[in-house]
Amino acid sequence: MAGVSSESLTAALAALEAKLPTASLQLAKELFGILGTVDSSAGLRRALTDPSRNGDEKSALVKQLIGGKVSAEAVEITSGLAGSRWASARDIGDALETLAASVVIAVAENKSAASASGLSGLEALENDLFAFNQTVESSHEIQRALSEPQASPAAKIALAEKLVPGASAEAKVLIGQAVSQPRGLRVTRLVGRFAELAAQRQQRWIATVSVTRPLTATQTSRLQAALDELYGRELKINSTVDPALIGGIRVQVGDEVVDASVLARLGQLQRQLA
Numbered sequence: 001m002a003g004v005s006s007e008s009l010t011a012a013l014a015a016l017e018a019k020l021p022t023a024s025l026q027l028a029k030e031l032f033g034i035l036g037t038v039d040s041s042a043g044l045r046r047a048l049t050d051p052s053r054n055g056d057e058k059s060a061l062v063k064q065l066i067g068g069k070v071s072a073e074a075v076e077i078t079s080g081l082a083g084s085r086w087a088s089a090r091d092i093g094d095a096l097e098t099l100a101a102s103v104v105i106a107v108a109e110n111k112s113a114a115s116a117s118g119l120s121g122l123e124a125l126e127n128d129l130f131a132f133n134q135t136v137e138s139s140h141e142i143q144r145a146l147s148e149p150q151a152s153p154a155a156k157i158a159l160a161e162k163l164v165p166g167a168s169a170e171a172k173v174l175i176g177q178a179v180s181q182p183r184g185l186r187v188t189r190l191v192g193r194f195a196e197l198a199a200q201r202q203q204r205w206i207a208t209v210s211v212t213r214p215l216t217a218t219q220t221s222r223l224q225a226a227l228d229e230l231y232g233r234e235l236k237i238n239s240t241v242d243p244a245l246i247g248g249i250r251v252q253v254g255d256e257v258v259d260a261s262v263l264a265r266l267g268q269l270q271r272q273l274a
Helices: 003-017 025-039 042-049 055-066 072-082 089-113 118-137 140-147 153-163 169-180 187-205 217-231 262-273
Strands: 206-211 236-241 249-253 256-259
Touching: 003 072, 003 089, 025 042, 025 055, 025 072, 025 089, 025 169, 042 055, 042 089, 055 072, 072 089, 089 118, 089 169, 089 187, 118 140, 118 153, 118 169, 118 187, 140 153, 140 187, 153 169, 169 187, 187 206, 217 236, 217 249
Parallel strands: 206 236
Antiparallel strands: 206 249, 249 256
């Protein structure tokens, strides 16, 4: 996904972020269900991505189709997507799939964050998804069964759950979606994509700290407390030594970078002089 579609997805994910602290698996299931409806109708996809129609008109169409059938949150998310611009008819479905998976991933994150670090829930989810893929890839018979066009989605989901009986409810939702609605991909490829989204979410809980010399235990403790207070969650600190910084410190959490190194300040000075 690139260009205008990528921009629309980025905006949708930013809007979704406010809903994730209280997200539920039910919301994710509703979004996946709406995705099935969108995928089943080429005419609907064209109507929702037609550049000649304004966003309000397309949003109204979504509300007319699914209003009262799913939660208000699901309607709001989907109508927001419809009101955005998309480069191709398939892109809106890909975006809806990403948003639904992001909700599932946030549920796993929130469940563990209530008692410890959200990182543990995300790692557990990723492990469950990898375990499923390893099991499938080790058996040609299982691969054939999951790709059998005559088998019902329910039968494929039942088989998938038998392969990972100890998996979390969140992992089972994502695996069930992949085997019942792979959308033209191999099941393991789609599950791998969901695992990649979980891995990206993990970066919110990891602070990569670059310094010119190793931190002392006291410095690490102070930095931990400061970062935890700043981000409102208990981060995992990965510290690396980079003499090229000359002095100071550089911290990256997800996409956010705080660069207080001498090298960064010299770079700023050079730009000002230029």
